[in-house]
Amino acid sequence: MLGDGTDCMKARYREYITTCNERRFSDLGDFVADDVVVADGPVGLSAYTQGLRDVVAGFPDYHWEIEDIIVEGSLISARLTDTGTHTGLFRGVEPTHQRVNVQELAMYTLADDKIVRCWGDLAAAVRDHLVATGATLRSLS
Secondary structure: OOOOOHHHHHHHHHHHHHHHHOOOHHHHHHOEEEEEEEOOOOEOHHHHHHHHHHHHHHOOOOEEEEEEEEEEOOEEEEEEEEEEEOOOOEOOEOOOOOEEEEEEEEEEEEEOOEEEEEEEOHHHHHHHHHHHOOOOEOOOO
């Protein structure tokens, strides 16, 4: 159970990341509430899942590696190292075929053993990395 102590919450978060790395997005409802809120806009499990699908559409080999997890009450804070090769359109950036390696900081609020809110700026960090290395923007969507 996600809300059953710090160690259990950390273990459950690791399961969530494994699910993402294995592209089992149809299983995200086991970890994420139907009405999840994402700080930068999308609301709901469908939009949340689509955001992850968009990442792996742009970076088919994308991988989230957990570096640190901190749990306090109903909050999880995670530092991850994310890697992938940019072979598809991502947030308006044409494929560069570059390998990216970015630090991601994410925070989650949990209720009833599921993620109900999350904050992070992964898309902007990856886009900024690509643009800084010479990628061309199609749009800033």
